[in-house]
Amino acid sequence: MHSLTYLDLNQNNIRSEFPEFIFECQNLSFLDLSHNFFTGRIPEPVFAKLGKLEYLNLTYNLFQDPLPSHFPKLKHLHLAWNNFSGPIPESIGLLSDLQLIDLRNNFLEGKIPTTIGQLRELWSLDLRMNSLNSSIPSDLGHCTDLSILQLDFSDNVFTGPILPSVISNWSLVVQLNLQRNGFSGNIPPELGQLTNLNYLNLDFNDFGGELPSQIGNLNSLDTLYVSSNHLTGVIPLSIGNFTRTCFLDLSNNNLTGVIPRSIGNLTQIWYFNVSHNHLSGEIPSEFSNMDRLTIYNYDFSYNNLTGPIPTCGIFQNAPADAFVGNYGMWRHARGTAACNSSSGISKRNSDNSKGKNDINIVVIVIIFFLAFGVVATIIAFFIFLPPTYELAKAVVLVMSLALACTRAHPRSRPPMSFVALKLSTQAMPCLPEPFEIGLLRELEHLSFCNNNLNGMRSLTHLDLNQNATHSEFPEFIFECQNLTFLDLSRNQFTGQIPEPVFTKPGKLEYLNLTQNLFQGPLPSHFPKLKHLHLAGNNFGGPIPESLGLLSGLQRIDLRSNSLEGKIPTTIGQLRELQFLDLQMNSLNSSIPSELGHCTNLTH
Known part of the structure; x- marks a missing residue:
């Protein structure tokens, strides 16, 4: 088949090594073997003979070892979901016509080669779910046509800061995903220049400093995830400019101050999470007008918020766990205060004093069970019961639950009935048996x-x-x-x-x-x-x-x-x-x- 230019064998459940007949298809410009069960290495003759190949798709197979990268006219390289390993070859930067590189979910390691900066036609780069461990090379800033950049998800360990000089050249970027890595430093204000951006994900990194106010310039933003970093300072007022945003997650940081009322401008939003920060003040009444939010799509828990929880609009039948861990709010999480009402304030004071008594009793019970657990373990191991792994797990579970209670925010500790009854009637009697949380x-x-x-x-x-x-x-x-x-x-x-x-x-x-x-x-x-x-x-x-x-x-x-x-x-x-x-x-x-x-x- 010397004249063949287009070959598509995707989704045929083929189980073999790379087909040898392809070596002779020297005029091939399009090759799709995706969604099969091909195995082994890419043979060397493929590199030498398919000199006219422009589109190569080997996605969802079992290919392994070094990446193929010697196709001088290649424009689209799809190698995702295989077992390719080793570094990304420097020679990939010589494929000057490359527009799309998809290498996600392999076992690649090492650094991003600086030669990728020579790919001036590149508009999509996806390296997620590998074990790459470098910083973003400054040369990548030369790829000015990039519109989708994804360096994200588990099993990558990118580090270092995001260089402002790189960011400022990506004016066409639509999606930027850097989550689950080890990026550090401040989030550069230059991100605010990427006005075409509709998706920004910086979750699970080591970014610190304040969330820059310039981020409010991203008027096209649909999704913003910056959870699980070390951000400090207040939520910028400019975040209210995200009139198109549907997903906003600022959780698990060190943010302080109040929740700005300008967030009420986000009328398209249907997921909002600011849990596990140090935010204070009351929940703005403007939230009640966000009719796209549902009861499972917002989370204010584990902050220092105060005041009654509104019960109209989106807060009707609000689940308690959306507000747990806030001083002065836990007693109202069952839905007793009306919107914009102060009727629960006097009751809150009496609840606080009663809560302190409850907490003291809980702590006493916890200490009792810790002591009882230690004694019971010693007696069980050395007198009554044979030492088993299952017994050890059960005892550790009970003591871990009690220790978790002592470390929890006072308002989010389990009630005394849970500690005194649930542990004693469910966990303690099953110590001789393998413990099942079911x-x-x-x-x-x-x-x-x-x-x-x-x-x-x-x-x-x-x-x-x-x-x-x-x-x-x-x-x-x-x-x-x-x-x-x-x-x-x-x-x-x-x-x-x-x-x-x-x-x-x-x-x-x-x-x-x-x-x-x-x-x-x-x-x-x-x-x-x-x-x-x-x-x-x-x-x-x-x-x-x-x-x-x-x-x-x-x-x-x-x-x-x-x-x-x-x-x-x-x-x-x-x-x-x-x-x-x-x-x-x-x-x-x-x-x-x-x-x-x-x-x-x-x-």
């Missing part, structure tokens, strides 16, 4: 992120993301008929979604299965669902027409699957839909005119 039948909210766990029962809110879990869909979830929030993302769950999942958790509002290995048809029978995140799996077949019956859907993310066929016209019935992402599939229809009925779409 025995805690009254548990309603559980988050075990970043661990290696494999199943819990009887919950309304379950978050097991990033736990390296290898299994099929957990069967215990079938019985969680009151489940409203389920996050199994970033694991290695496999197989199809069982039929009982569709029929039993009928109250589910949030489902996130992103970045797993699920396959088969899409789940779509959750009548109350609002958020559907299924990106980065192997779901196949068409998008079901029944998706359009989920009238409350606000967000659909189906990117990076193996979906095919047309976009169902029933999606036009989703009048609450704000976000729809179908990229990186095999859909082959035109955009249905009914989609124009989704007037709330922002992405």
Whole structure:
């Protein structure tokens, strides 16, 4: 096939090494082997003979060892989700026509080669989910056509500051994602010059200093994540300029001062998190007008906020855990104060004095159980019980719970009945047996992120993301008929979604299965669902027409699957839909005119 110029073998379930016949296709300009099970190294003849190749896509295979980089006319290089290792070769900078580089989710290490700065046509660079460990080279500032830059997520260890000279040259950047690295220093004010930016993610780094006021110049910003850094100072008033912003997360920093009333201008926002800071004052009444926020999409917990919690608008039936850990607010988290009302202030004073008495009693009980745990352990180990690993785990769990109570904010400590009754009647008697947290039948909210766990029962809110879990869909979830929030993302769950999942958790509002290995048809029978995140799996077949019956859907993310066929016209019935992402599939229809009925779409 010497005359062949275009070869597309994607999604054919092929299991082999690199096909040898391709060596002879010397006129090939387009090659797509993605979404198969190809293995081994890229043979050397591929580099030497495919001199006319402009598009190479090997995404979602099992290729390994060094990156291929000797294609002089290459424009698009897609090598994501393989097992490539070693450094990014310096020779990649010699491919002067390169426009897109996607190397995410491999095992690359070392630094970003400075030669990438020679790629003046480059507009997309994705290096996330590797083990790269350098700073951003200043030469990258020469890539002035960059519009999407992603150096993000787990297993990268980029360090050092973001150089203002680099940032100021990226005037076309639309998406900048640096999360889960070790970047440090101040967030450069020059970020405010990137007026085309609609997505900025700086989560989980070591940035310090104040959030620059110039960030308010980003009028096109849809998403801002700066959580889990070391930011100080106040929330700038200019943040109220984000009139298009839907996601705002400033949590887990050291921010002080009041929550600015200008945030009330963010009428498009539907996720807001300022938890785990040192903010003070009252929650501005302007929040009650943000009708896109729902009760699971805001979090003010663990600050120094005071005053009554409004109960009108978005705060009707507000969950207590959205405000836990704030002085003077915990007693009102059950919804007793009216909007803009001071009726709860006098009651708060009496609650405070009563709370102090409760706290003293709790501390006494905690100390008692700590002492009892130590004595019981010694007696059990040396007199009555054989020393077992399970026994040790149970004792450590009980003592850890008690120690956590002593370190918690006074207003967020468990009530005395929890410490005195739950520990004594559930944990203590099971010391001789392996402890199972599934025995805690009254548990309603559980988050075990970043661990290696494999199943819990009887919950309304379950978050097991990033736990390296290898299994099929957990069967215990079938019985969680009151489940409203389920996050199994970033694991290695496999197989199809069982039929009982569709029929039993009928109250589910949030489902996130992103970045797993699920396959088969899409789940779509959750009548109350609002958020559907299924990106980065192997779901196949068409998008079901029944998706359009989920009238409350606000967000659909189906990117990076193996979906095919047309976009169902029933999606036009989703009048609450704000976000729809179908990229990186095999859909082959035109955009249905009914989609124009989704007037709330922002992405």
